[in-house]
Every structure is written in C-alpha cells, then in structure tokens.
Amino acid sequence: MMPQSAPSISSDALLEVDNLVVEYPVGSRIVHAVSGVSLQIARGETLGLVGESGCGKSTLGRAVLQLRRPTAGRVLFDGHDLTAMQGDVLRLMRRRVQLIFQDPIASLNPRRKIGDIVAEPLVIAGVKDPERRRQLVYEVLSAVGLDPTLVVGRLPHEFSGGQCQRICIARALILNPEFIVCDEPVSALDVSIRAQILNLLEEMKARFGLTLLFIAHDLAVVKAVSDRVAVMYLGRLCEVGPSEQLFARPAHPYTALLIEAIPMPDPDVRPAETVPVGEPPSPIAPPSGCRFRTRCPRADQRCSDEMPELRAVAPGQFVACHHPLI
Amino acid sequence: MNGNNLLSVEDVVVDLPTPRGNLRAVDHVGLTVGAGRTLGIVGESGCGKTMLSRAVLQLLPKKAKLSGRVMFDGQDLLQLPPEKLRKLRGRSLAVVFQDPMTSLNPVLTIGTQLIETLQEHLELDDAAATRRSVELLAAVGIPAPEQRLAQYPHQLSGGMRQRVAIAIALSCEPKLLIADEPTTALDVTIQAQILDLLAREQRRRHMAMIIITHDLGVVAGRTDEVAVMYAGRVVERAPTPALFKKMRMPYTEALLAALPKLDAAPHTPLPAISGRPPDPTRPLKGCSFSPRCRYAVARCQNEKPALEATETKAHQFACFHPIEAHADANA
Numbered sequence: 001m002m003p004q005s006a007p008s009i010s011s012d013a014l015l016e017v018d019n020l021v022v023e024y025p026v027g028s029r030i031v032h033a034v035s036g037v038s039l040q041i042a043r044g045e046t047l048g049l050v051g052e053s054g055c056g057k058s059t060l061g062r063a064v065l066q067l068r069r070p071t072a073g074r075v076l077f078d079g080h081d082l083t084a085m086q087g088d089v090l091r092l093m094r095r096r097v098q099l100i101f102q103d104p105i106a107s108l109n110p111r112r113k114i115g116d117i118v119a120e121p122l123v124i125a126g127v128k129d130p131e132r133r134r135q136l137v138y139e140v141l142s143a144v145g146l147d148p149t150l151v152v153g154r155l156p157h158e159f160s161g162g163q164c165q166r167i168c169i170a171r172a173l174i175l176n177p178e179f180i181v182c183d184e185p186v187s188a189l190d191v192s193i194r195a196q197i198l199n200l201l202e203e204m205k206a207r208f209g210l211t212l213l214f215i216a217h218d219l220a221v222v223k224a225v226s227d228r229v230a231v232m233y234l235g236r237l238c239e240v241g242p243s244e245q246l247f248a249r250p251a252h253p254y255t256a257l258l259i260e261a262i263p264m265p266d267p268d269v270r271p272a273e274t275v276p277v278g279e280p281p282s283p284i285a286p287p288s289g290c291r292f293r294t295r296c297p298r299a300d301q302r303c304s305d306e307m308p309e310l311r312a313v314a315p316g317q318f319v320a321c322h323h324p325l326i
Numbered sequence: 327m328n329g330n331n332l333l334s335v336e337d338v339v340v341d342l343p344t345p346r347g348n349l350r351a352v353d354h355v356g357l358t359v360g361a362g363r364t365l366g367i368v369g370e371s372g373c374g375k376t377m378l379s380r381a382v383l384q385l386l387p388k389k390a391k392l393s394g395r396v397m398f399d400g401q402d403l404l405q406l407p408p409e410k411l412r413k414l415r416g417r418s419l420a421v422v423f424q425d426p427m428t429s430l431n432p433v434l435t436i437g438t439q440l441i442e443t444l445q446e447h448l449e450l451d452d453a454a455a456t457r458r459s460v461e462l463l464a465a466v467g468i469p470a471p472e473q474r475l476a477q478y479p480h481q482l483s484g485g486m487r488q489r490v491a492i493a494i495a496l497s498c499e500p501k502l503l504i505a506d507e508p509t510t511a512l513d514v515t516i517q518a519q520i521l522d523l524l525a526r527e528q529r530r531r532h533m534a535m536i537i538i539t540h541d542l543g544v545v546a547g548r549t550d551e552v553a554v555m556y557a558g559r560v561v562e563r564a565p566t567p568a569l570f571k572k573m574r575m576p577y578t579e580a581l582l583a584a585l586p587k588l589d590a591a592p593h594t595p596l597p598a599i600s601g602r603p604p605d606p607t608r609p610l611k612g613c614s615f616s617p618r619c620r621y622a623v624a625r626c627q628n629e630k631p632a633l634e635a636t637e638t639k640a641h642q643f644a645c646f647h648p649i650e651a652h653a654d655a656n657a
C-alpha cells in the first residue's frame with residue numbers, strides 16, 4: 001500500500017502515525033479497514049477525525065493505542081514506537097494514553113460501584129494505598145462536575161447517559177494521561193447534554209494539557225473542538241487541514257459532500273437536493289485507484305487507474321485527489 | 327379547530343405503569359396536520375415523541391393507558407374496531423421507524439414483503455403487484471430493483487433497508503406518513519438522501535407527513551410547522567419560518583443555542599443547558615423546564631403554563647415568561 005502522509009503544522013508531534021494498515025480477516029476474505037494512513041498530532045492539539053460509518057475511524061483509534069495490533073505501519077508516541085513494544089513496556093506506556101468510547105453506559109461494568117470503576121486504572125497501575133486512591137477518585141470526579149460523596153457508592157444504572165460519560169471521562173483522566181482517543185464521545189447523547197460534555201472535554205483538555213484524537217461523524221461537533229480535521233473515506237485519508245480553512249474551502253469532493261449534507265438549523269438555508277445517491281462500497285473489495293471514485297462527480301479514468309496521494313493545496317491543507325476543488 | 331385537518335390529536339394522555347410508579351409519557355397533547363402538510367416534532371430522548379406517534383397509530387404497549395381523542399380522516403381512531411384499524415394502517419396511515427428492521431421481516435425477501443402489502447390492501451394480481459414493487463423500489467432510489475426483490479433485508483445496507491421500509495410505507499399511497507427518526511441511525515450523506523426522498527414523495531403524492539426527530543436541523547428546511555416537545559408536553563408550536571425567526575419558549579431557544587455551529591470558531595464554548603429533564607415518574611408541579619430555565623420565576627415552580635397563542639394565532643408556546651417579553655423589558 002502506498003503511504004499517505006500529512007505533515008503537521010508543528011514539528012512538536014506527540015503522536016506520529018506512519019503508513020498504518022489494519023486488516024481484519026473474515027473467513028477467507030480480508031476487510032481493508034485502514035489502508036496506509038499517516039498523520040501527526042502536535043502536543044496540545046486536537047485532531048478531529050470524521051467519516052461515514054465503517055470507514056475505519058474506530059479501527060484507526062484502537063490501532064493507535066495498540067488495542068488492535070496493526071497489520072503494518074508504525075505508531076510513534078513521544079518518539080517511542082508503540083508497535084515494537086510488548087508486555088510490561090507497552091503496559092507502562094499505555095498509562096500515558098487513554099480511550100473514551102461512544103456508548104458510556106455499555107463501557108461501565110454494571111455490577112461495580114462508580115468509586116471502584118474510576119479507581120480501577122489506579123489499581124492496575126499499582127497504586128496500593130487505598131486512602132491515596134480515594135483521594136484521587138474524589139479529585140477527578142469533582143473535576144468532571146460530579147459530587148463524589150453522592151456517586152462513589154452507586155451503580156452505573158442509576159445514572160443517565162451524560163453522567164455515565166462524565167464517569168468514563170473521570171476514569172480516563174485518573175492516571176493523568178497525555179493523550180486521549182475520544183471515539184464518538186457525544187454521539188449517543190442528547191443535544192442539551194452533548195453541549196455539557198463537549199464543554200467539559202475542552203475544559204479538561206486545557207486543565208490537564210491533553211492532546212486529543214477526536215473521532216465523530218458529526219462535522220459541526222468536530223469543528224467545535226478541533227484545531228485540525230482529518231476526513232476519512234473507506235480506510236484512507238481524503239483531506240487534512242486546519243478546521244476553519246477546511247470547512248470554508250474544502251479541497252476534496254467528499255469533504256464538500258459531507259459539508260453539503262449537514263442539516264442546517266436554519267429554514268432559509270434550503271437543503272441542497274444535489275447530494276448524489278449512493279453509498280460507500282465494501283471495504284472487502286475497495287475500488288481501484290481513488291476509493292471515492294464510485295460516488296464522485298469528478299471521477300475520470302485517471303481516478304480508477306491511479307491512487308491519489310495526499311499533497312499540499314494550501315498552507316497546512318493536504319488533499320488526496322487528482323482533481324481537487326481548489 | 328378547522329374542518330380540513332386530516333389528523334387532529336386532542337388532549338391526548340399516555341400513562342405507562344412502571345415499577346417506579348406511573349409514568350406519564352404524553353401529557354395533554356393537542357396537534358393538527360392538514361392534508362398534504364408536513365409537521366416536525368422535535369425533542370430530546372424520552373420526551374414522548376414515539377409514544378405520541380404510537381398513540382396516533384394505536385400501537386401503544388398493551389399496559390399503556392390512553393385518553394383523549396385522535397381523529398383521522400373523519401374517523402375517531404379510539405372508537406374504531408381492531409380489524410378496521412389494521413386496514414387503515416398500511417393503507418391510508420403509514421409509518422417508518424428509526425430502525426428499518428422494526429418494519430421489515432428478516433425471513434422474507436424484499437419482494438414478498440412488498441407484494442404481500444400491496445395485495446393485502448389493493449386488489450392486484452401477482453404480475454401487477456410485482457410490477458408495482460419494482461416501480462416503488464426504483465422510486466426510492468434502489469439500483470437494480472428487479473434483482474433486489476429476491477434479496478433478504480440483511481443483504482442490504484442500513485440506508486438501503488430504510489429505503490425499502492419507505493417503499494413499503496408508500497406502497498398503498500397513504501394520506502399520512504409518520505416517520506419516527508427515519509434517519510437517526512444513518513450517516514449524514516445517506517440521511518440527506520433519505521430526507522430528500524421523503525420530501526419528493528410527499529410533494530408528488532400530496533401526502534401529509536409527520537417527521538419526528540431530535541435534530542432541529544432536520545425540521546428547519548423540510549417542514550411547514552414544528553412542534554417542540556419537552557417532558558411529555560408540546561411546549562412550542564409554530565409555522566417553521568416563524569419558529570426559527572423568533573423562538574418564544576426558553577427551552578426551544580436553549581436547544582438551538584446548544585447546537586455546535588459550523589460558522590463558529592473552534593473551541594468556542596457552547597451555551598449548554600445545565601441539568602437534565604425531570605424523571606417522568608416524578609412530574610413537577612410547575613413548568614417541567616423550570617429547574618433548568620434561566621428565566622424561571624416563582625410562579626414557574628408552582629403552576630404549569632398552558633400552550634397558548636398570543637399575537638399570532640399560529641404561534642403557540644407554554645411559558646409564563648416568554649423570550650420577547652425580556653427583550654421588550656430591557657429595551
């Protein structure tokens with residue numbers, strides 16, 4: 001697979017993903033979930049990752065954290081190659097990175113008390129003093145806006161989706177990580193609760209100096225929290241660029257399509273009835289050349305013969321397309 | 327209200343017994359939909375949107391208690407015998423659910439399901455029903471419709487399944503289509519395609535439609551009228567342009583404000599609504615939104631505001647302290 005690379009705006013990359021490939025064998029066939037993705041995330045930056053269901057966002061996020069070992073490629077975290085690490089070395093490194101899931105309720109053990117759930121990473125990390133653990137649990141629960149005295153003794157089912165997501169965030173923060181993959185952290189939440197959690201994540205990011213990979217399928221949500229945005233389609237990156245620039249002047253036809261399809265809460269903006277019919281093809285047999293060509297209004301022969309590589313179209317903005325919009 | 331309403335829901339209450347006590351899912355709701363018109367019902371999870379649509383369809387859980395009146399096409403649905411009701415559903419009153427598998431049978435082919443629906447309600451022979459099925463699948467944007475007839479639902483993507491569910495719902499030319507979050511489970515590009523499809527078919531067939539959603543963006547460009555629900559009640563109702571021009575009920579305004587805006591710079595804090603909706607088994611004495619409302623006054627805790635019209639009859643809201651009153655007071 002040809003590499004795709006998007007240099008970051010800063011040279012101080014905390015995370016560097018280099019030509020990552022993840023494949024799932026299914027029977028005798030192979031799902032090409034992530035096919036040669038490269039990206040960098042600078043220290044203190046939030047990179048948003050958007051794309052339709054099944055395009056490989058979660059797979060990429062999990063492979064970055066080595067929760068799924070990649071088929072090929074490297075993941076450098078703070079200069080260390082995670083893909084080359086095993087056992088205790090990897091476990092120690094993993095403390096510095098965390099994952100927050102889409103479904104907060106399902107990601108909490110229903111039979112354990114909140115206090116124990118949030119303390120669990122401490123136990124695994126070998127913090128033996130129960131008083132110290134209790135103190136850290138109280139601190140982090142307060143930080144995410146919950147009253148520790150009211151929640152530690154209760155079970156997950158006694159909490160709403162938004163409160164469960166706060167608990168998950170507390171659990172992710174307790175080891176003081178540097179980097180968090182947020183995999184659709186607000187997709188399952190209601191609008192009024194979603195805004196609370198997005199604000200909380202931003203607050204936590206500033207307070208604890210976090211670096212985030214923020215995965216979502218909602219472009220407005222991604223834009224609200226991301227410095228840069230990466231658009232993914234069928235296992236490949238289409239476009240990467242600074243958030244405002246990318247939304248104002250998308251270079252990739254797929255980015256433009258995604259932006260056009262957003263339902264705008266404004267009756268004066270007539271929905272564009274130009275969204276082409278069609279759905280992403282199967283990642284088991286992705287199209288030759290550009291993977292978007294089966295839905296792309298600009299596709300030509302070259303698009304089926306030649307796979308486009310990411311290249312700069314504007315400062316900080318990179319696109320993988322033979323006929324970009326800018 | 328006026329005589330040419332296709333659907334009129336009057337003072338509907340749905341109570342559900344639960345281990346925690348009675349749960350009032352729908353609390354004195356009144357709504358109307360004219361022939362060929364589109365109504366959007368917007369509200370957050372658990373506010374009663376689905377229970378209200380199920381009350382209209384007479385498809386409530388067995389243990390549910392329903393009161394009020396549902397008039398559809400001149401008939402009182404609460405008085406209709408089950409046999410007649412079944413005939414009506416699928417014929418002139420159709421529904422599309424969030425999860426297309428709710429309405430599709432996993433063990434029957436797409437063709438069998440379409441043809442059976444057509445033959446149950448219309449007098450068509452096999453050849454005519456097959457022809458009609460192919461036309462319907464083509465109309466909802468399914469490529470190679472002849473071949474799809476032999477496929478099972480699991481062989482289709484989520485978006486394609488929802489198209490099939492829509493084809494079945496449209497098959498007998500209903501007068502009213504209720505679409506309960508028809509696109510929530512789908513991707514944005516597919517969502518836009520399905521909404522376009524519904525809008526096109528609605529216009530073409532002069533069919534009335536109720537779109538239920540939690541997304542103000544979905545109703546903005548695609549409905550004639552919007553009803554906003556909160557904790558089982560309709561709290562604001564207006565023609566769509568009027569609603570977006572001037573929201574009167576604080577909850578509606580807060581809901582719109584809490585949405586991330588594409589034209590806002592990254593890292594702009596969102597005006598979130600603090601707290602969460604009340605426990606529906608512990609109804610509040612006053613306005614259900616009062617614990618979260620920044621305009622709440624003492625009266626709001628003790629009395630329930632009724633849904634009322636003020637200057638323009640079409641724009642109704644349930645609030646003692648509607649938003650314009652503030653602007654005027656400050657001016």
Ligand SMILES: Nc1ncnc2c1ncn2[C@@H]1O[C@H](COP(=O)(O)OP(=O)(O)OP(=O)(O)O)[C@@H](O)[C@H]1O
Binds near residue numbers: 026031033052056059
């Ligand atoms: N464990 C697995 N075994 C086989 N295939 C898998 C596995 N996990 C994911 N896939 C497939 O890999 C592809 C990428 O899936 P992934 O979950 O990464 O997508 P995603 O972008 O996160 O989608 P969503 O928005 O629905 O969460 C999909 O085609 C999916 O069906």
Ligand SMILES: Nc1ncnc2c1ncn2[C@@H]1O[C@H](COP(=O)(O)OP(=O)(O)OP(=O)(O)O)[C@@H](O)[C@H]1O
Binds near residue numbers: 342373377
């Ligand atoms: N079968 C049931 N038995 C008891 N309570 C129920 C049942 N179904 C729904 N409820 C409750 O009734 C209330 C209204 O639910 P409803 O499904 O109508 O909400 P909704 O607005 O459609 O929400 P969503 O956006 O999540 O679909 C909720 O409090 C819900 O928990």
Ligand code: SF4
Binds near residue numbers: 291292299300320323
């Ligand atoms: S490379 Fe060709 S098919 Fe792919 S996005 Fe660009 S124009 Fe479209």
Ligand code: SF4
Binds near residue numbers: 614615619623631
């Ligand atoms: S009645 Fe009172 S509490 Fe309710 S929305 Fe109006 S101002 Fe707010």
Ligand SMILES: [Mg+2]
Binds near residue numbers: 058183
């Ligand atoms: Mg995912």
Ligand SMILES: [Mg+2]
Binds near residue numbers: 376377
């Ligand atoms: Mg519902």
